[in-house]
Amino acid sequence: SAVISQKPSRDICQRGTSLTIQCQVDSQVTMMFWYRQQPGQSLTLIATANQGSEATYESGFVIDKFPISRPNLTFSTLTVSNMSPEDSSIYLCSVATGTSTDTQYFGPGTRLTVL
Amino acid sequence: AQSVTQPDIHITVSEGASLELRCNYSYGATPYLFWYVQSPGQGLQLLLKYFSGDTLVQGIKGFEAEFKRSQSSFNLRKPSVHWSDAAEYFCAVGDLGLYTGGGNKLTFGTGTQLKVEL
16 A cells, blocks of 8 residues: 655644645555544545546535645645634545555544644 | 444453454445554554455454445454554445546544553
8 A cells, every 4th residue: 555644743723824734645646535533533524636626525625724736646735724723633635546446545644733 | 325333432342352343334335344443643544345245354453344234234353352452443434436536435433442451
């Protein structure tokens, strides 16, 4: 499976600011996804990061709040905009690749705390 | 819509004891089923997956899971738990084909927190 890294691993931010999270993969992957895991909760899919086109967002998530970029097949960013304490979560990227696009592998996550 | 239920929020077992974590799913067709483990401060690691074929699947770290269509279940088992197995376990169901490029939309259960007593 691919090796996935995320930056930053954790951050503490002030209300009203924005944070960009990076996801880097060591090989080209077909699909990249972004998930949110709120404290004590399960994972919820935010969006699919599409290479060369706009991301596909799930119900309840909008581009203005969570803009996503995917400039190539190994890298994606998720920005959490105009943050509030309710955005405090772990944000994880995942990838699906090659002939096994039906299986997702996850990065280590970014733990975000908003004060 | 697909859904996953993990009825046990917390489970405590003694080291060396056997383990079974329950997972029930709701899905209209043959599901793609996964178990992931999340250790404290870590991302999710894939333990095993079921797509088709043999209903008993083997995974990493000595885990196995059995798909039972009649019960809509995919329970995770381990014959002898080690202290390092303490973590949160997530069951997920995937819906292949929801994306034009392939891939799966994963729906996760709420997780089961496993505590291992020494």
